[in-house]
Amino acid sequence: MALIWGLGLLGYISLSSALVFTFPRSVIAFVFFEASLFWVYYAPLSFKMKCFFGALVLVVLLPVLGSVNGYYLEIAIQVGIFVALALGLNIVVGFAGLLNLGFVAFYAIGAYLWAIFGSPQANEFLPGAYFPLSPSWFFVFLLLSVFVGALAGVLLGLPVLRLRGDYLAIVTLGFAEVVRALVNNLDKPINLTNGPRGITPIQRPPLFFQPLLKLFGLETDPATLYPLYFYFLVVVLVLLIVTATRRLEDSPIGRAWKAIREDEVAAATMGIPVVRMKLFAFAVGASFAAAVGVLFSAKQIFINPESFTFMESIGVLAMVILGGMGSIPGAILGATAVTVLNLQLLKGLSLWLNSLRQSGLILHLPLLGSIDLSQIPAQFEPAKYERMVFGLILILMMILRPQGMLPPRREGD
């Protein structure tokens, strides 16, 4: 049985990667390939085999395919960033049951942390010209952001955790808007954030392995190296976050979070320090988001407040809900599905529609008469109503499968 699954997986993976190779521009081929990870997760194989297949896809095939079409790597990085964010929010909303509508604030805090000190921006308000910090500081800030994020989470949590449900949601929403307003306006009297103009150029992480690559005689052009580098950084970060989340889930802390979600009074009566556990959930979620923020700002080189709007928070929340609240595989699948939908499927459809329009074809349909495809209005482009498609999917999910795509499994199932 395991052998059949193993061979089948191998066949699927090679077939789908061959498809991507032959049709490097085909969105469908790539989605087909991405789905292989889902099959790896579902296959009844031993943990070691799953790791092998997962590594094959993530470490070998995806980077290679990324060299065929660089956009795939960009998508993989984006997916990774949103997976990490969704995992962080899943702790707060899914495990502890605290509805947080302002999660993006912590992401912004991390991003600005590195943006300010990893660019000349800090010279604006600190004496001397020590900035930008050298690229190696990136890793220090990655670590630092975990603590800064946790601190921000606790600071927000302390006053608001007495609130419940709807009230908590409104306050967190307000918090995110406050953070965005601050970032937007702190260019005077002291220029901390450069306001709506944003910060650029932000240092990228150091290419410390470049000498090593030279040793192997590999060509090291930073333009091809950086996407791969960020890709691997994201993969490592996501793996770390998944591991940390899983270990927390299986620990007394994870059980305490779920108990608070189910019944706060009963949880307290069973000996759980409710406020401390809630603060901890906020802190962990926030520290993940802040770490991802550091990575994001280094990848983008330029950030401004536009990247941290309320819609971002809602987007991440929707990923968690679509995937299945309180489920780690669910959060991963939800984030992947939504990101791929936005970046690939809808854009792909728009491109297809454009090419139809430009082809000037005239369709002759039996009842409708002839339709001049060049007359399709531009408003039909799916990418333009991304939010609507998204909303429809959410509504359908809530009706047909309210527990999400991959709801948490029970022990012993």
Add this chain to the structure above:
Amino acid sequence: MALLEVLGVSKRFGGLLALAEVDLQLEEGMIASLIGPNGAGKTTLFNILTGIYFPDGGEIRFLGRSLAGLRPDQITSAGIGRTFQNIRLFSQMSVLENVLVGMHSRLSVNLVDIFLRSQRLRAQEREARLGAMELIGLVGLEQRQNEWARHLSYGEQRRLEIARALASAPKLLLLDEPTAGMNPSEAQSLMALLQRLVGKYVRSILLIEHNMRVVMGVSDRVTVLDYGEKIAEGEPVEVRENPRVIEAYLGRSDWMSHAQG
């Protein structure tokens, strides 16, 4: 020394005096019952004992120590466990997880251990599971350990609440109407269970109960509340004969004396 001393505890909700200077003493090794008509303040007293409400007056001493100002989880750590009248299980968690949550105050939560999944943590988890399974077996739910709590029958949920409350290794167990909704044979086996618990798992039990057969069957002492006041206290037989208790339950017996007179 008494295990639990309630000294002149009062609680007011707006204009309603829910508890009026109630005194209660609970000795070691005892099963005591708290009875009284609906709205007499029994559950309010439980909520004060477990830190969900703060009393407006009076003091509670547990093992000689005042419980004033302690949070519910601190009171649980101090050694008081409870069940709820309107079952409050963690419905989307398994039977086993429910009991494990009850053990929280006895487990160490060290982040380094958790992130490294250390030997110490795994040993602790293994032991916790064994302990939880023992309690689940004690209330006869070993076949259903992986079931979600909300999929249990009513009687099973009541028993799971007891197992969950025992998980914190309480010295005093507070049971709020443990036999509500149980049929007579279930209530019978619950009584046997309560008697087995005292001395072995807990030092004393205080229960709120409406089923008089249970009250008379297991209690060493009975305390009667009515409109927030303690109107009687003593051995079950004494209390049953007490005219004020009969009056509280059945109303004034004037018409009887008139008929006789």
